[in-house]
Amino acid sequence: xxxxxxxxxxxxxxxxxxxxxxxxxxxxxxxxxxxxxxxxxxxxxxxxxxxxxxxxxxxxxxxxxxxxxxxxxxxxxxxxxxxxxxxxxxxxxxxxxxxxxxxxxxxxxxxxxxxxxxxxxxxxxxxxxxxxxxxxxxxxxxxxxxxxxxxxxxxxxxxxxxxxxxxxxxxxxxxxxxxxxxxxxxxxxxxxxxxxxxxxxxxxxxxxxxxxxxxxxxxxxxxxxxxxxxxxxxxxxxxxxxxxxxxxxxxxxxxxxxxxxxxxxxxxxxxxxxxxxxxxxxxxxxxxxxxxxxxxxxxxxxxxxxxxxxxxxxxxxxxxxxxxxxxxxxxxxxxxxxxxxxxxxxxxxxxxxxxxxxxxxxxxxxxxxxxxxxxxxxxxxxxxxxxxxxxxxxxxxxxxxxxxxx
Amino acid sequence: xxxxxxxxxxxxxxxxxxxxxxxxxxxxxxxxxxxxxxxxxxxxxxxxxxxxxxxxxxxxxxxxxxxxxxxxxxxxxxxxxxxxxxxxxxxxxxxxxxxxxxxxxxxxxxxxxxxxxxxxxxxxxxxxxxxxxxxxxxxxxxxxxxxxxxxxxxxxxxxxxxxxxxxxxxxxxxxxxxxxxxxxxxxxxxxxxxxxxxxxxxxxxxxxxxxxxxxxxxxxxxxxxxxxxxxxxxxxxxxxxxxxxxxx
Ligand SMILES: Nc1ncnc2c1ncn2[C@@H]1O[C@H](COP(=O)(O)OP(=O)(O)OP(=O)(O)O)[C@@H](O)[C@H]1O
Ligand SMILES: [Mg+2]
Numbered sequence: 001x002x003x004x005x006x007x008x009x010x011x012x013x014x015x016x017x018x019x020x021x022x023x024x025x026x027x028x029x030x031x032x033x034x035x036x037x038x039x040x041x042x043x044x045x046x047x048x049x050x051x052x053x054x055x056x057x058x059x060x061x062x063x064x065x066x067x068x069x070x071x072x073x074x075x076x077x078x079x080x081x082x083x084x085x086x087x088x089x090x091x092x093x094x095x096x097x098x099x100x101x102x103x104x105x106x107x108x109x110x111x112x113x114x115x116x117x118x119x120x121x122x123x124x125x126x127x128x129x130x131x132x133x134x135x136x137x138x139x140x141x142x143x144x145x146x147x148x149x150x151x152x153x154x155x156x157x158x159x160x161x162x163x164x165x166x167x168x169x170x171x172x173x174x175x176x177x178x179x180x181x182x183x184x185x186x187x188x189x190x191x192x193x194x195x196x197x198x199x200x201x202x203x204x205x206x207x208x209x210x211x212x213x214x215x216x217x218x219x220x221x222x223x224x225x226x227x228x229x230x231x232x233x234x235x236x237x238x239x240x241x242x243x244x245x246x247x248x249x250x251x252x253x254x255x256x257x258x259x260x261x262x263x264x265x266x267x268x269x270x271x272x273x274x275x276x277x278x279x280x281x282x283x284x285x286x287x288x289x290x291x292x293x294x295x296x297x298x299x300x301x302x303x304x305x306x307x308x309x310x311x312x313x314x315x316x317x318x319x320x321x322x323x324x325x326x327x328x329x330x331x332x333x334x335x336x337x338x339x340x341x342x343x344x345x346x347x348x349x350x351x352x353x354x355x356x357x358x359x360x361x362x363x364x365x366x367x368x369x370x371x372x373x374x375x376x377x378x379x380x381x382x383x384x385x386x387x388x389x390x391x392x393x394x395x396x397x398x399x400x401x402x403x404x405x406x
Numbered sequence: 407x408x409x410x411x412x413x414x415x416x417x418x419x420x421x422x423x424x425x426x427x428x429x430x431x432x433x434x435x436x437x438x439x440x441x442x443x444x445x446x447x448x449x450x451x452x453x454x455x456x457x458x459x460x461x462x463x464x465x466x467x468x469x470x471x472x473x474x475x476x477x478x479x480x481x482x483x484x485x486x487x488x489x490x491x492x493x494x495x496x497x498x499x500x501x502x503x504x505x506x507x508x509x510x511x512x513x514x515x516x517x518x519x520x521x522x523x524x525x526x527x528x529x530x531x532x533x534x535x536x537x538x539x540x541x542x543x544x545x546x547x548x549x550x551x552x553x554x555x556x557x558x559x560x561x562x563x564x565x566x567x568x569x570x571x572x573x574x575x576x577x578x579x580x581x582x583x584x585x586x587x588x589x590x591x592x593x594x595x596x597x598x599x600x601x602x603x604x605x606x607x608x609x610x611x612x613x614x615x616x617x618x619x620x621x622x623x624x625x626x627x628x629x630x631x632x633x634x635x636x637x638x639x640x641x642x643x644x645x646x647x648x649x650x651x652x653x654x
Contacts, residue, residue: 212461286498290560293454294511295488295567304514305500 031382038376041159044369045151047171051097052139053149054132056124060087063150066158069172072131080129088129095123095132113138121146133171154369159376165340165351167360167370175373179342181380183350186343187257187332188325191264196318199272203317206273207280208302226270234334237263242335251347255337258346263331268321275320279313280306312395319392323385329354353381407432408453408571408601413467415448415625417460422448424625425467430618432570435593435602437612437633440622440648446605449622450573453603454490455483471571488515491564495576497556499548499563504540507548507559511567526566534562535592554585561592572596574604578611590615609649613637621645 046066047053053069055061061084064072071077072092080088100109100119109115116138124130125145139148154175162176202222206215237259245262246254283306291301307314329352337349338359357374364370408430415423422445430436438446451457452469455476469476476486488511499507508527517523527544531537536558540551548559557577564572574593578586593602593615606612612619613633620630621642629636629645640646 284498286494286496287500289456289459289492289494290498290500290563291510291514292459292484293456293487293492293494294514294563295484295486296510296514297484300514304510309501 034375034378034382037372038379039372041175041369041372041376042154042156044154044372046154046158047133047151048173049368050136051171052134052136053151053171054124054130054134054139054146055149056128056130057145057147058128059147060084061149063152066151066154066172066174070166070169070174073133073169073171090129093127093130095127095130097132097134097138159373163342165356167364167373173369175369177353177373177377177380179340180351180353180356180377183257183336183340183343184326184352184354184381184384187260187264187336187350187352188322190257190261190346191268191325192318192322194261194265195268195272195321199269199317199321200276200314202269202273203276203280203314204302204307207277208298208306222270222273225266226274230267230328230330231334233263233267234331237331237335245347249347253337253349255335255349256347257336257343257350260332260336260350260352261346263335264325264328267328267331268324271324272317272321275317276310276314279310279317282313283309312398316392316396319388319395323388323392326388327354327381327385329358333358353377357381407470407472408603409468409470410452411468411470413449413452413465413469415445415452415457415466416464417448418462422625423452426627428620428627428630430601430603432601433597433599434617435597435604435615437616437619438603438605438622439607439609439612439619440628442607444622445625446622447575450575450603450605451492453571453573454487454492456492458483488567489569490571490573491567491569492573493557493561493564493575493577496580497553497560499551499556499559502548503545504548504551504559505544508562508566510563515567527562530562530566531559533565533596534558535588535595536562552585554581554588557581557585557589558592561589561596565596570601572600572602574602576605576607579607586611609637609651621648623648 047069053064059080061080064083068077068083072083073094075094077083077092079091100116100123103123104119109119120132120134120138124132131149139146151172159175159177161178162174163178164174164176165179166174202218206218210218241262242254242256242259244254245251245256245259287305287309288301291305292298296304332352333355336351336355338351338355339349340351340356341348343350357377360370361374364374410426410428413423413426414421426449438449440446448457452465453471453476457463457465465477471486471490474481500510502510505527508530509523512523512526528537528541531540536555539555540559543550548556551559557580561572561577578589581589590611593604596602604612604615616633618631619633619636621628621636621640621644623644629640629642631641636645637649640649
């Protein structure tokens, strides 16, 4: 009957609208969640949560920069002269919380460590040059002998421009994402440099030169390439590529930016080929014929008419290829060596953002600064890929105004 | 001079041209008319071997230009196409400047001499009756021109490589009446230097511009002769019906 059809039609339409709405909402919620968790990082103190840095009350130093704290605990800074602009002198005496157990016997610390706090107070009071890293719950009372250093929060500046990513060092973890961002860009860009020429070559071959039969098996093969899980690429990279690169350039280790770029290039190829081929096929037949009818050879037609006309599509292909590479996790994690250092050459290990998240999220305590920093990395990745996709769309749409007139 | 002897043409198994024998004199305009799908374009595209671009096609018989069989193995197709220019139904300028559109054929020919190219571009645009309209905007995109101007640009582009034959496949069918009459005038003046073959659906146009007319139907050349005769006193009944607009 007619009305029952109408009802079914409305129901199906409603279902589609609903699922569209729910999907959009879920995506939006994920993004909001990502940013909410990530932004929490900047409410964290620069030192590990639950701990405080303390000095002797006679020490005039009021606060220390997180980087300085790290250098002190690394033993790179050993005297107060270096950090307090002459207000304080003498050697720095480092004191980590667990050292208390070697200084005092269990008896001296009392039953259930009841005397832990006063003992800590003793230590701090007795050492003028001390800097102690102590849990808040055992923080010795007595403001007149123990002074807490003001730590300040982790700042966006130190996060985005910091050159060190050491999220687990105590007492002041370092969250500088610059090496990770640069590592990601470095590996991805070089991957595209590697993939663009062969990708374009195959696209031209497929759309211009290949016969129906060659196309018939090559095209599905390339599409298959896109469907292979990235661990498989990573595995291939690890057992074949990494040793090969190590030998070829006689490197100490084969895991390097180059290995990552090569694997990513292979992975980005299907994207580049498919989109570039579409762009080349999209060149109007009339233009091809116009060129050939003027006595241009097939090759002249390809590089004088077809490639220029498809250039925006080809650029979009490259940009989307980069997008694919930037977000890739597993394969890169397996072959780049994962050293969170500023990338200096292609032959050294680097670390990308997705690899960092994948490798560290499991061991970062939920809700902690490290955990939030990883979420913020996720936000950065989201922004990068969004910018890439938007620019690909922009480039492609700009090219559409280039169709043949009239 | 263009001559075909017993030419057959196949799109895979479809027999599109059947035993066509025809002769087109130098410096004349030959019009090809006939109902849609009768094979006019296919026939026209034989002469610059544009049909080669389509997979799985076959041609037999002889196709001679100035006595040379253009389907023989020794003919280089790109050289042939420099001698036989083509203008398409829809204007199809390149997404380049007006100047570069006309210079294209010279450039792919390997011509580097700038002043020669500039001269050739001007001559071609003059010959296509477009020079006065575009001489101040040669560097602008060809798409900035009107449809009729674009079509004359395409004619100039074809002329720039100095062909001896000009093939035109419904060159005015996408244009307004004023542009159409400009193209027709142009054909009349180009006749002095070129052998022109033109496909048209417009009977008046065929009558106005051509010296000879061939009437095609279902892949066969039904009648071929002086345009005056074809339009006033055709031998064949079908031709008479067609030119009088009774079918097609
Ligand atoms: N690429 C092709 N593949 C297969 N058949 C084709 C192809 N091009 C044309 N044909 C067929 O060949 C016949 C002649 O086509 P052609 O284009 O030469 O006709 P036409 O006379 O130019 O028609 P119109 O006046 O509509 O342009 C038609 O029946 C058409 O269907
Ligand atoms: Mg036609």
